[in-house]
Amino acid sequence: MSSTPTQEAGPTSDRERLDQARRVIRGGLPEEGNGNVVYAAYVAVIAALTYGVPASRAFFMFVDPAWISRHLTGAQGVLVVGVLVAAVWLVGHRLGSLRGPVVPDLPYLDHVAVSSLDRAVVLRRWWRLSLLGCLIGGLLTGAVVGTGMVVADVSSPWALLPSSLGGLVAGLGFAGSWLWGQVRSWPTGPRGASTVLRGARSLRALHHVGLRTQSSRAVTMGGAVLAGDLRAARLDVASPSTRLRRTRLRARGPVAVLAGRDLLGLRRAPGALVVGLVLVAAGCWSLAHATIPGVPNIVAFVGTVSCYLGYGAWSEGLRLQGDNAGTPPLIGLAYGREALAHLVTPSVLYSAVALLTGGAVVLTTPGAGFAAVVWPLAMVALVAGGHLMAAFRGLPPVSLFSPGSAVVSVAFWYSRPLLLTIIGGVAATALLTRSTASNALMVLVLASYAAVAFGRRRVRLLDEGHRT
Template sequence: MSERPVAGAGAHAFGDELGGEMGSDSERLDDALYVVHGSRGSGGLGRLLYAVYLVAIFAGIYGFTLWRGVLVSSDPEFIDTMVRSGWGLGAIAVVVAGLVGLAWRLGSVRGPVVPPLPFIDQVVAGPLDRAIVLRERLALTLLGGGSIGLLLGAIFAGGVVGSGVGGVGTVAAGAAAGLATGLASALAWFAGQAGTRPRALVDVRHGLATGLRGLRLEELRRHAIRSTHAGGAVLAGDLRAVRLDVAAPVTRARGRRLRAAGRYPTIMRRDLLGLRRTPFQVVTGACLTIGGSALAAVSLTQAGAPVIVAGLAAVALYFGFGALAEGVRLVADNAGTTPLIGLGFRAEAAAHLVVPVTAFLALATPITALLGSRLGGQPWVVAGAVVVLAGLLCAATLLAAFRGAPPEASFVPEFGPIAMTYWYARPLTLAAVSGGLLINRVAHAGPNVGAVLVGGAGSALVLIGVGFYLARKLELGHRI
């Protein structure tokens, strides 16, 4: 064979740490990579550097500016109280734990070490040591997680320093914390794919190599096929196909059967049975609702709280409510089919809102009322705001479920991705803006808080009407 650059030479050091045999397996892998990619190599490092570059540009320009503006425009006394009381550090710890847990869960759906299908069948399935064959992708995952975490941590701390708090040490501490978070998230992502605990991978020499060797061909193929299907569905705007592809198989409560009890009670029983069969979805919805309720209680009672806290509370509540409202999305997915129990399309959608609304009120009302009263707020005001928020979340969920097909502009190459992103993010934006404004205005309304709540309730009813209008439009669109 003629002389050529060695495509895999950059990963040899990482292979040594993984404990793999570096003899003939590495040389044969280099030959295979040369056949597949040529002398330029796989290009994985170049793609990673470009992704890090984009993160640095957007986070440095927009993220830093927005974060610094939030801190500068916030009440210094409120921020000082949050820092001294430990609430700020506690919130950061919860966010970090949530990111690591989400990364671990994501790994079971689509892991970081997923070569293309031809590479899996022709190279990974061969006699080479799997830890050597897959080491480059794992190395890039760890490098990307650490780099992006380092950048975001430094930018986050830089915004704090830019607002007049702290100094160079704050930036160094933020960068170190971001690096640790990024590496932990990357390890958790791979641990989710390997089916092991993240702490088992801390031993770089043996843990990572064992995890790579434990990846089965069937799982790698399944992840690769799922990634291809999901990517095509996203480009086509088919959200139903994405949900069906990434949904975890139902393995719990399979022996339970749905019992008839009238049309509307049967719908509610069906939703409860569905939640019982997907406990992770219930836990996710409950955790997001509890966290969002705590943030909402702080914003509802503290006039000095930054507006972004109210927006984050509304976003968390939106995703928590959505995790419990799978039935509404299933109604939209079945648009155009014959109703099986005699309920109209919109009536069935309304019936599927009963369980998530009840669960949301049962979780959010006591948390916001108790925490709000401890922070000096009036329990009836906080409880009333939660009820109005439930209406706004119902509206956002309906708008998300019945949004229909993406606009034609989404398939124009010049600005299609932007149009697709805007189309997908409209319900989330509505929930963040309307819910965040409601929470913020209640905190500043004073004696006019009743009028603010009534106005918010009226807006929620109008938006719910828009959601049912879209449901009707989607229903008629499937008729011949």
């Protein structure tokens, strides 16, 4: 008697079909993603224990624990932490529009994601990996901060539990805002706040074209970072401006035209204008308070970094000139003079914000004197010189693939402008409250002169390099 061959039942659900497709893609090889995730989490924990906890302890010891307990406890501390967490979530939302948490490879998108399978099932693995990374990162950050506070005698050991839970919640919120930013990067489909609370709905709202764009952008940015060419990465993530396309510049002198052109660029990008305004105002507020005796140096550090970042948000014209080095000048200015002309608009905006912020601090803060108005304004030359260095630094002299400490060399090459600004600004501010005003002014003038001189040298070298 002949037996009838039994037919094996095929997959019936989307999950089973996806598992079958993934087995075909792997060619029968075992799944390696779970092992990589466990190893990455292991490395993160070791790094947090080895480097994070000592750095956190040193930070709180440097800040002055008594000053923290006096000024950043209670309602003020909750407000500061809330502002920082909100800022991190906003950064995550902005990051999602450039490179979201769900970015599969292009072959996977073109062969699996375009099928009739449920988009939430197809993309769930990438979302879970990103969510797990955010949760682990938030938990470790909260634990490291809490441990540093306990070791530095800033708080009791009971603060370790709420800081760890707070870090976990902050990581969860960052993951949600990150995914929401990716959903809202596509102009159609469900984009409301309800998609944040439901991961499956958010995954179904991701458009295939948007996913392909972010996947190809991730490849380009990864290559640019490995090559040490941040200019290529910055140009790849820049979004085209569609505002004020009919606005024209008036006929003026060369310097006035360039300044007006930079101002028009900020009007066409109101987000950069607002971000720069908030950062510069916060930085000048910190620098004004740093002139009061007894305030720790960390306030000057935060103010200097904030002013540097805010000034950079207004310096797109300067960076574009550095990116387009070697092209003929449009209005006949020499290359060096054109670079200095691009500093006019951000410097004027910075000066106006510094004067207004310093005046507000004098009126509202006891103990603040005339230095609270003058000192943030005096930082303009140092910050402008730092950005002159940054815009025309060019490519690093070594590659990331060079033998030796290539990564450290490339990182130092790109961080030199910020390091010089921080060292000069914090050192001068520390001398202002611990020594005489003449010593502080001398250090600030020397640091500003060094930044501007080195920046002009980079402008000249970049110009001469393209000529030859």
